[in-house]
Amino acid sequence: MNQPSRFELYVLDDGERPVEVTEDTKIPNAATIKIVKQDHTLANMLRAQLLAMPQILFAGYKVPHPLQPHFLIKIQTDGSITPEAILEQACLKLIGTLASLEAKFKREFSFKEVEPGAGASTNIGGAYGSTEDPYGAAGTTSGGAWASTKDYLDF
Template sequence: MNAPDRFELFVIPEGKRKVEMEEDTKIPNAATFKIEREDHTLANMLRMQLLKDPRVLFAGYKIPHPLEHNFVLKIQTAPDTTPENALGDAITELIQEIGQLKNKFEMDVIRQRAFEDAKASHGAGMDGDDMALDPHRAGLDVDF
């Protein structure tokens, strides 16, 4: 089979860098970033985060070829910042958002387990459907 080895999807080849930047000489405050060993998942998240920034005038990406494991991200900013700064800020904000999402998910899992434990321990005198509709009756202090 002609499929590439799976490690090629995430191991950066010798001599290549994870991120390479090239300034655009035709457009002011614009740069192109080539990011190795990533795909649409990260590219789209970065693009959307960049577009939330009012200093960013344009952000877009493309995958040069489906068998190449990289993407090209183009950023144009207002004169008061640089594409490098905008990308760095977007990465920092994404890390914070993902951390908040992780914490919320973990809290929801803990609440669900507590609800299921309370349902199991108090289930003798309660109708299971009533408890599913009202977690307060199951002895849980939850906010929805």
């Protein structure tokens, strides 16, 4: 098969640089940046972060081939900052956003004390013999368990 080995998708070879910058000579304040051993996930997040910055005139990326683990991102600024510097700022903002998201995720889904008797032993029967109802008490019409307990989606 022509698929590369898994480790080749994320381990840098000897002498391989993770980021290569090529100045664009035809467009002012523009550069094409090659980021190796990454894919659409990082490329799309970087592009979105760059487009949210006021100094950016253009930001776009492409993955030349799905079997080659790199992408090219093209950045054009308004001239107040270089493309390399704005990419570094975008990366720092993205790291901060992801750290904030991680903290919120851990806070919301941390193990909390469960209220005693909050729908923990309702038998719903069924083919699998489950003794817990994952959606609250079954068969209540007045809102019973739904009104008194919090669902995992209630942030």
